[in-house]
Amino acid sequence: MQLESKVPAGSIEEKWDNHRFDVRLVNPANKRKYEIIVVGTGLAGASAAATLAQLGYNVNVFTYHDSARRAHSIAAQGGINAAKNYQNDGDSIYRLFYDTVKGGDYRSREANVYRLAQVSVEIIDQATAQGVPFAREYGGLLDNRSFGGAQVSRTFYARGQTGQQLLLGAYQALEQQVHRGPVQLHTRAEMLDLVVHDGRAVGIIARDLVTGEITRHSAHAVVLATGGYSNVFFLSTNAKASNASAIWRAHRRGALFANPCFTQIHPTCIPPSDEFQSKLTLMSESLRNDGRIWVPQEAGERRPANDIPAAERDYFLERRYPAFGNLVPRDVASRTAKKVVDQNRGVGPLENGVYLDFHDAIARLGRDTIEARYGNLFEIYERITDEDPYRVPMRIYPAPHYTMGGLWVDYNLESTIPGLYVIGEANFSDHGANRLGASALMQGLADGYFVLPYTIGDYLADYLSTDPVGTDEPAFADTEAEVRTQIDRLLSVKGTRTVDWFHRELGKLVWDFCGMERSAEGLEQAMSEIPSLKEEFWKDVRILGSNESLNQSLEKAGRVADYFDLAELMCRDALHRDESCGAHFRVEYQSGEGEAMRRDDDYSYVAAWEYTGDAADPRLHREELDFEYVQLAQRSYK
Amino acid sequence: MTTTAKPAAGQKPKRRLPFPIEFYRSDIGKKWVMAVTGIVLLGYVLVHMIGNLHLYEGPAQINEYGEALRDLGGHLAPRTFVLWVLRLGLIAAFGLHIHAAYAVSRKSLASSGPSYRARDYVIANYASRTMRWTGIIITLFLVWHLADLTWGVEPAASGEFFRGDVYGNVVASFERWPVAILYIVANLALGLHIYHGAWSLFQTLGVNNPRFNSWRRNFAAGFAAVIVIGNVSFPVMVLTGVVS
Amino acid sequence: MRITLEVWRQDNSAAPGAFKTYDVPDITPDMSFLEMLDIVNDRLVESGEEPIAFEHDCREGICGSCGLMINGQAHGPQLGTATCQLHMRKFRDGDHIVVEPWRARAFPVLRDLVVDRSPLDRIIEAGGYITVPTGSAPDANLIPVPRDVAETAMDAAACIGCGACIAACPNSAAQLFTAAKLAHLNLLPQGQPERWDRTVAMVEEMEQWFGACTNHGECEAACPKSISIDFIAMMNADYVKALRYNRRKAGQHA
């Protein structure tokens, strides 16, 4: 199989415009003859479905949530980037493009990233018009802040609830289309498999989470907007239900999975307080703008934070990276934090954190300013830890947060299965080996509002006045049968251990060996342990109840079952990539002072894995990346 | 998922009716009517209470006051004409207020599910939760009250009821201690009703402003207090023989 | 800590439900309430009893999935807190805790503590949006919005759609949820063109499903985002204006 990125010709500034001119259009009268399935109602899914419906297509939307508004996007706190340059501080589309490629450590596709920077501007206009209450200056104009790794203020935000407000905007647009008619919204409906009929994606198999009813749905094209897979680590900042099953099922049906090992660890999360912890809570990275990160100089220091004199504190980020200080990119901040904790200078009851201290900021700006900026974050923190961050420094530690990897897509966001489009965090697209803060919301909305609705027309044009493949076709029957066997298998194990137990065990493995730091032998060990854990799962998992009812253990079990295979692929990918880049840090490849060492000559490509059956090993395909506009350089934040 | 929830009210016809009817069909509209009629009723009970203070000036004055009421409008209007206009207004207010109250209460009962095993109210106070009951008590009281002091029908009215002798009627009536108790209880109920009502009506009418919200509470409490103290004083004074 | 749980169990919306009591030893004050339920569920599964179904997702008070009536208070005893943000340290050792699903005619129980809240989406569908076809928006800074207005709109927009206001309301009224969305959109200049139609449409849809507000104020106390009932007053004022004035002149009556 040859990977065709389908990047249009022309200079980078012109590519998108040329492409929009070149793609075939479907005339308005014909659009209503098309059926499109969108799975997912996060920023990407909701914005895409709403826009497609506005254009006139018939859209069937699926989400396992009880309402489209609950998608995990709702949790995004910090903000969304856009090259508006409202602050007149030298930002531009080109700079956002440049920063994103650089921040991604040169493992992303230039043309996609440039397009992302281009449409970022329209996203803010769109959201504001929808009534998203972005923060404003006294003059009534939009406010911005600078965000992890960026040296310009280009981040728009709505208190600490940017994702919520953006999602509500998209959700409201979606509900309007439900009201108008073109959108059919299926809530509490989980996609369990993709239906492929002579090489094309033609529909999905879904399960009604209340009645357990399994149904077939066909369409001219299928769009997956199902989010990321950080929950493979069990403990992550993602919503509990976020999962990889939709994209994993598509992968098994022929969609290549790109850069699975590029998983981002977020530096500012609240460290676990006990082993029952079910989820890690993110403290928006914007906190790093005013908070100072430190640990005691002495290992095993036991005094409470405020009793440790300044002289005995180690502001390790400011020390190591004078230029960027506490604002170094996520991967750098995370790894450095891990280092100091490994030197057992970690703080907190489990000695598993570092301090994020606002004492100086409060002294400098006053409590009110800090409260205005971070009030609700401080509140979240106090709720969870019972400590008051205005007085006691916060404790933070890195946690799995975002997955740059995902299904491989070309410039049109189409996967290697014709008719299957993948948008948002679910695809591998624009962030390379590391995502900059406030860029995921931007990408999800860019894909959904401004890219997919155009590019999908080019594919649909071929199927004008053909009906969707009938759900009585063998393709549907067979896929449904497979889904049912999987469910029956799970229910028939009747073992002794809960689903969560296996999920935790798997999570520990992946976190230890394929987390912040990876090593060849660690990865090999993981790859030998994961299959045996999987085997045990299928022998010993205990799922009570039946399929014909609301059965949350059964839902979880299906998702965890897929994580085993995904975890293995992550390790395989991490092992094959003999370099350190972005979030992927291989201990074997670091400079003297422990900086990541990229190997551009051998590894500046996208690793796209093809599923070749449960027995066989996946096959690697490479999409070579060439950089015409951004010249490769070792990142340096010194 | 095919939703299992069903609307409480049936689908409304699309055709729009004239504003007042259209408005009164909605719960918010009914609440507006309750608020407005509520204000009328508040006004009435206040004026009525003050007027009744003439009792303390003695028979002549209060009976004169009763006369004055009937003579309202002087020689311009037929005798008791103006009074009847006011009465009709009052009857209308009561009627609307009660109908709206009945309708919203029915709607809410129809909309609420099984009650909770444990229930721990945070803000909702005793007054707000008993509006329906205090309302009913007031209605029943009113029937008795009219029979007692306006129409003079026994057993509500005392044996020696004499139309026009307001003073005598009141004293005679309250000297029967069960009746006095009934008046006291009814007016306490009214007090509760007003305590929530006179606060609530601002919210209903949308005149709600952080600047005077705290003041609203005091207003309602004060209003209720004045009415209760004033009205309860009469039976008490008669029972204790201060007025006889 | 050791507590006693009294939980509503119900197989499906058709089946009758009943309370079941569980003795829950060995839990820590640092656990969240939902983590406590996770543990109860693990123990139930081990003992062969089906786990308690309850909704949750973000576990940080933003998605609005979670929602339990805990000892007669929606989202439990801590003000301005969603169930998932509630920690066991708010309870005392030996406490008896009653856990019930949201109750309202429009919220049928699907299983155990899971209810169907889709009528809230119906209310949004009726008009809880600003019509802007993708791509048709003017520059974001074309219309300045006074900071205080934007802030108040944000206060209202903070609603997470959990339904606690309805669960807590003695009338099962959805006033706070609806008023919050109306205020969010009706306050902003962008929301003015559809303001009056939106108000009528959403109020009428709301009244199809839910009870009538008599200003108990219980909703505000239950709201995990402490959204103020002042917004309800605003809705009441807007609704009468919306019906009263000639729509062709509606713009004049903002």
Ligand SMILES: Cc1cc2nc3c(=O)[nH]c(=O)nc-3n(C[C@H](O)[C@H](O)[C@H](O)COP(=O)(O)OP(=O)(O)OC[C@H]3O[C@@H](n4cnc5c(N)ncnc54)[C@H](O)[C@@H]3O)c2cc1C
């Ligand atoms: C705590 C936190 C904070 C963040 N903060 C920021 C930030 O400040 N700035 C930023 O840019 N990014 C941030 N991110 C990242 C960003 O929020 C996500 O990457 C982005 O929201 C993903 O959106 P999405 O639409 O791709 O997927 P999601 O929002 O995850 O939506 C997935 C949707 O797919 C549905 N779904 C999934 N699988 C199935 C299935 N099998 N069947 C049916 N439906 C399915 C789900 O129901 C859901 O509706 C943050 C992430 C986290 C975890």
Ligand code: HEM
């Ligand atoms: C002199 C007698 C009365 C006075 C002064 C009075 C006053 C009020 C006021 C001011 C309100 C608040 C209206 C609002 O918030 O919109 C109210 C509400 C109410 N009244 Fe009355 N009322 C009286 C009699 C009655 C009667 C006879 C009934 C019915 C049997 C009744 C039942 C109610 C009910 C159920 C409410 C709803 C609670 C609320 O909306 O806050 N009232 N009343």
Ligand code: HEM
């Ligand atoms: C202890 C308190 C009260 C006393 C002593 C009292 C006394 C009287 C008297 C003497 C009359 C007859 C007047 C006349 O016929 O000239 C009267 C009439 C009336 N009272 Fe009261 N009253 C009291 C409380 C109330 C209350 C609480 C209400 C309302 C809820 C009320 C409503 C009325 C009405 C509607 C009439 C008829 C007025 C009319 O004839 O037009 N009264 N009252």
Ligand code: SF4
């Ligand atoms: S108003 Fe408050 S309680 Fe009601 S749904 Fe919104 S957040 Fe929940």
Ligand code: F3S
């Ligand atoms: S509690 Fe209910 S009565 Fe109104 S003020 Fe809140 S909706």
Ligand code: FES
């Ligand atoms: S689980 Fe999301 S708000 Fe509680």
